[in-house]
Amino acid sequence: MASGKTAAGDRPGNAARAGDGAGPGSPGNAGGPAAGGRTPAGGGTGGGSPFADDNETAGGALTGYLREQATAFLRGMSLRGESEYDADHLLRRSARRIAGVLHTYAPLTDPSWSEPLRAELGWLSATLGREPQYVERLTRLLEALRRLSLPAAPEPIRTEGPGGGANGAADTAAGGGPLALGAARAAALLERQLTLARTRAHSATLQAMGSSRFHGLADSIAVLASDVPLSAAGDEPAAAVLPPLAGQAYQRLSDAADALPLHRAANPYNAEAMRASLGAELTADLQDSPWQQVRILLRLSRYAAEVPGAGAPDDPRTAEASLLLQRHREAAESAAAVAAAARTPRIAPATAYALGVLHADQRHEVEAARFAFSRLWQWSATDPQAAQPPVATAAPPGARLPGAPGR
Amino acid sequence: MASGKTAAGDRPGNAARAGDGAGPGSPGNAGGPAAGGRTPAGGGTGGGSPFADDNETAGGALTGYLREQATAFLRGMSLRGESEYDADHLLRRSARRIAGVLHTYAPLTDPSWSEPLRAELGWLSATLGREPQYVERLTRLLEALRRLSLPAAPEPIRTEGPGGGANGAADTAAGGGPLALGAARAAALLERQLTLARTRAHSATLQAMGSSRFHGLADSIAVLASDVPLSAAGDEPAAAVLPPLAGQAYQRLSDAADALPLHRAANPYNAEAMRASLGAELTADLQDSPWQQVRILLRLSRYAAEVPGAGAPDDPRTAEASLLLQRHREAAESAAAVAAAARTPRIAPATAYALGVLHADQRHEVEAARFAFSRLWQWSATDPQAAQPPVATAAPPGARLPGAPGR
Numbered sequence: 001m002a003s004g005k006t007a008a009g010d011r012p013g014n015a016a017r018a019g020d021g022a023g024p025g026s027p028g029n030a031g032g033p034a035a036g037g038r039t040p041a042g043g044g045t046g047g048g049s050p051f052a053d054d055n056e057t058a059g060g061a062l063t064g065y066l067r068e069q070a071t072a073f074l075r076g077m078s079l080r081g082e083s084e085y086d087a088d089h090l091l092r093r094s095a096r097r098i099a100g101v102l103h104t105y106a107p108l109t110d111p112s113w114s115e116p117l118r119a120e121l122g123w124l125s126a127t128l129g130r131e132p133q134y135v136e137r138l139t140r141l142l143e144a145l146r147r148l149s150l151p152a153a154p155e156p157i158r159t160e161g162p163g164g165g166a167n168g169a170a171d172t173a174a175g176g177g178p179l180a181l182g183a184a185r186a187a188a189l190l191e192r193q194l195t196l197a198r199t200r201a202h203s204a205t206l207q208a209m210g211s212s213r214f215h216g217l218a219d220s221i222a223v224l225a226s227d228v229p230l231s232a233a234g235d236e237p238a239a240a241v242l243p244p245l246a247g248q249a250y251q252r253l254s255d256a257a258d259a260l261p262l263h264r265a266a267n268p269y270n271a272e273a274m275r276a277s278l279g280a281e282l283t284a285d286l287q288d289s290p291w292q293q294v295r296i297l298l299r300l301s302r303y304a305a306e307v308p309g310a311g312a313p314d315d316p317r318t319a320e321a322s323l324l325l326q327r328h329r330e331a332a333e334s335a336a337a338v339a340a341a342a343r344t345p346r347i348a349p350a351t352a353y354a355l356g357v358l359h360a361d362q363r364h365e366v367e368a369a370r371f372a373f374s375r376l377w378q379w380s381a382t383d384p385q386a387a388q389p390p391v392a393t394a395a396p397p398g399a400r401l402p403g404a405p406g407r
Numbered sequence: 408m409a410s411g412k413t414a415a416g417d418r419p420g421n422a423a424r425a426g427d428g429a430g431p432g433s434p435g436n437a438g439g440p441a442a443g444g445r446t447p448a449g450g451g452t453g454g455g456s457p458f459a460d461d462n463e464t465a466g467g468a469l470t471g472y473l474r475e476q477a478t479a480f481l482r483g484m485s486l487r488g489e490s491e492y493d494a495d496h497l498l499r500r501s502a503r504r505i506a507g508v509l510h511t512y513a514p515l516t517d518p519s520w521s522e523p524l525r526a527e528l529g530w531l532s533a534t535l536g537r538e539p540q541y542v543e544r545l546t547r548l549l550e551a552l553r554r555l556s557l558p559a560a561p562e563p564i565r566t567e568g569p570g571g572g573a574n575g576a577a578d579t580a581a582g583g584g585p586l587a588l589g590a591a592r593a594a595a596l597l598e599r600q601l602t603l604a605r606t607r608a609h610s611a612t613l614q615a616m617g618s619s620r621f622h623g624l625a626d627s628i629a630v631l632a633s634d635v636p637l638s639a640a641g642d643e644p645a646a647a648v649l650p651p652l653a654g655q656a657y658q659r660l661s662d663a664a665d666a667l668p669l670h671r672a673a674n675p676y677n678a679e680a681m682r683a684s685l686g687a688e689l690t691a692d693l694q695d696s697p698w699q700q701v702r703i704l705l706r707l708s709r710y711a712a713e714v715p716g717a718g719a720p721d722d723p724r725t726a727e728a729s730l731l732l733q734r735h736r737e738a739a740e741s742a743a744a745v746a747a748a749a750r751t752p753r754i755a756p757a758t759a760y761a762l763g764v765l766h767a768d769q770r771h772e773v774e775a776a777r778f779a780f781s782r783l784w785q786w787s788a789t790d791p792q793a794a795q796p797p798v799a800t801a802a803p804p805g806a807r808l809p810g811a812p813g814r
Binding site: 349365371 | 555557587590676678681686754758759762764765766767768772774775778
C-alpha cells in the first residue's frame with residue numbers, strides 16, 4: 001500500500017480508511033492501479049498485476065482493486081485545483097473502471113448498492129467526457145481540412161487526443177497552407193459550432209462538480225475506499241470465482257467482435273463505410289453501432305482483466321484494439337458533426353462542398369479504423385498468445401492510423 | 408493471310424495491295440492481329456504471336472504488324488454503318504497501335520513519313536475517345552451516387568466500359584434506392600452537364616469522320632496496308648533490331664513506374680489521393696500526372712511487345728496494370744468533373760454537399776487504383792515471369808476494384 005498511501009497522502013481521512021480496510025489481496029496489487037492513478041495520461045493499460053496469492057478471496061481481490069481506483073478518484077478530486085484536464089481525466093478513468101468492474105463482477109457485490117453507484121458513475125464519466133470530445137473533434141476536423149487543402153507532401157502529424165485544443169488546432173490549420181475558400185469557411189463554421197458546444201460542455205461539467213449529486217457520489221466513493229458491501233460469493237477463493245466472470249466478459253467481447261463484418265472490413269477500399277454518407281443519419285448509426293458495442297465490451301473486458309487474480313493477463317492487443325475502435329468512434333462522430341454543420345441554413349455552396357469532402361474523408365477514416373481492427377482481430381484470433389505488435393505485422397503500415405502508435 | 412484477306416475482302420483494292428506487299432513475315436503473324444481485328448471488343452491483348460522465324464527482317468515483322476492493324480482500321484471504317492460504337496472502338500484500337508508501334512520502332516521507318524502520320528492518328532483517337540469517356544464518366548458517377556445513398560448492402564456491380572450509356576445508368580441510379588435530395592439533384596446536374604458534353608463529342612466525331620483530314624488519314628492507312636517506307640535498319644534481322652527497341656520501351660515504363668510513390672501507395676488508407684481535394688485543380692493534376700504518364704508508357708510497351716519477334720512476350724500482368732491505371736484515370740477525371748459541376752453558379756448547398764462527398768469518393772477510387780497497381784507492380788518486380796494472376800495473390804481481394812476482373 002506504499003504507493004496507495006502516497007497517492008492519498010493529502011487526504012488523511014481516506015488514507016486511514018484505506019489502511020483499515022486493507023484486505024489480504026492488497027499487498028499483491030498495490031503497484032499497478034496506483035501507478036496508473038499517478039500517471040493520468042498513462043494510457044489504458046494500467047491495472048493490477050494479474051497474479052494474486054492462492055489463498056486470497058474473490059472479495060479481497062475485488063476490494064483491493066476498487067480501493068486503488070477509489071483512491072485515484074479522490075486524488076482526481078483534489079487535483080481539480082491544479083489541472084482540470086488531468087483531474088477530469090483521472091476521475092473519468094477511475095469512474096469507468098469502478099463501474100466496469102462492478103458490472104463484470106456483479107455477483108460479488110450487493111446489487112442494491114452497486115447498481116445505483118454504477119448509474120451515478122456512468123452519469124459522471126459521460127458528463128466529464130463531453131468537453132474533451134468536442135476539443136478532440138474540432139482538432140481532428142481542422143487538421144483534416146488542412147490536410148485536404150494541402151498539396152501532396154509528407155503527411156502532417158495528427159494532434160493526438162484533446163490536448164491540442166481548439167485554438168491550437170486553428171492556428172495549425174491557418175499556418176499549414178492556403179486553405180481553399182470553401183475549406184476556410186467550413187473550418188470557421190465548425191470552429192464556431194464546436195467551440196460553442198465545448199463551452200456548454202465545460203459549464204455543464206462545472207455545474208456537475210458543484211452539484212449535490214456529485215458530492216453524494218464522492219461520498220460513496222470514499223466509502224468504497226474503506227469497505228465494499230460484498231455478497232456471499234465474495235468469500236470464495238478468487239481463483240475459483242474471478243476467472244469465470246472475466247472469461248464471460250471476454251466471451252461477450254469476442255462473440256460481438258466475431259459478429260462484425262471483419263472479413264469485408266479487412267479488404268482495403270471496400271467503400272463500406274461510405275455507403276451511408278448521403279443516406280439518412282440513421283443508416284450510418286445502424287452501420288456503426290455494432291463497432292461501438294464492441295468498443296464498450298472491449299473496455300469492460302480490459303478492466304475485468306486488471307483485477308488481480310482474474311486470470312486473463314492484460315493483453316497488449318486489446319489496448320491496440322481499443323485505440324482503433326476509439327478512432328473509429330471519433331471519426332464516425334466527427335463525420336456526423338460535419339453532416340450536422342452542413343445542415344446549417346444559408347451556408348454558401350462552396351462551404352457545403354468542403355463539408356461534403358470532409359464528411360467523406362472522416363467516413364473513410366472510419367473504414368480505415370475498421371480495416372486496422374479487422375486485421376488485428378483476425379490476426380489475434382489465429383494466435384491469441386503471441387507477443388509481437390499485431391498491427392505492424394498483421395496489416396500493412398498504412399493501416400496504422402495517424403496517431404495510433406504501432407505498439 | 409487468309410484471315411487478313413477475309414477482313415479486307417470488301418475492299419478489293421486494299422486486299423490486292425495487301426497481297427502484293429506480303430512480306431516474308433506475314434505468314435508467321437497472320438493469326439494474332441487479324442483475329443484481334445475481327446473481335447473489336449477483344450481487349451488489349453490482341454497482337455501478333457511473339458515468335459517469328461529467324462531469317463525475318465525487322466522491317467518485315469513491323470510491316471506485317473502494321474498491315475494487320477491497317478486492315479483492322481479499314482475494316483473499322485466499313486463497320487461504321489452497322490455499329491458506330493464497335494467501329495470507333497476498332498478505329499481507336501488500331502490507330503493507337505499503329506501510332507504506338509511507329510513511335511517505339513521509329514528507327515525502322517522514314518520519320519518524314521511516320522511522324523506526321525502519328526500526329527494524325529493521335530488526333531483521331533483523341534477525337535473518337537471523347538464520347539465514350541463522357542458516357543463512362545456519367546455511368547460511373549451515377550453509380551457512385553447510388554452507392555453513396557444506399558444503406559449498407561451487397562456492393563452493386565459497376566457497369567463496365569462505356570457500354571452502359573447515360574440513360575441506362577440513370578435508370579439504375581433511380582431504381583437503386585431512395586436518393587437523398589442533394590444526391591438526386593447532384594445526379595441531375597451531372598447528367599445534364601455530361602450528356603451535353605457527350606452530345607458535343609458525338610457531333611465532333613461525326614464532323615471528324617466526314618472531314619477531308621480524316622480521309623487523308625484513311626488514305627495513308629490504306630497505303631500503310633500495302634507498303635511501309637522503311638529505313639536502312641529495316642533490312643537487318645528482326646531478332647537483332649526489335650528486341651532492343653522493345654526493351655527500351657519497357658525500360659522507359661519501368662523507370663517511370665519505379666519513380667512513382669509505390670511504397671506509400673501500397674499502404675491502404677494513406678489518404679494521399681485526397682490531399683488535393685480542396686486545393687487548386689493544379690495540385691490534383693500534379694499528383695496524378697506521373698501515374699497517367701506510366702499508363703501511356705505501359706500502353707506503348709504492350710503494343711511494342713505485340714510485334715512478332717519483339718522478344719517480350721505479352722505479359723498478362725501488363726494488361727492488368729493497364730486496367731488499373733485506366734481506372735485511375737477514369738476516377739481522377741470523374742473527380743475533376745464533379746469539382747467542375749460544383750462550380751456551377753447558384754446550386755443548392757445540399758447539391759454542393761453531395762458533390763463534395765462524391766468528389767472525395769472518386770479521389771478514394773484514385774487511391775484504391777494506385778494501391779492495387781502498387782501491389783501488382785511491386786509483386787511483378789519481385790517475380791516478373793510468374794504466371795499466376797497477380798492482383799488476386801499480391802493484394803487483398805478488396806484491392807481488386809469493382810469492374811477490374813481478377814485476371
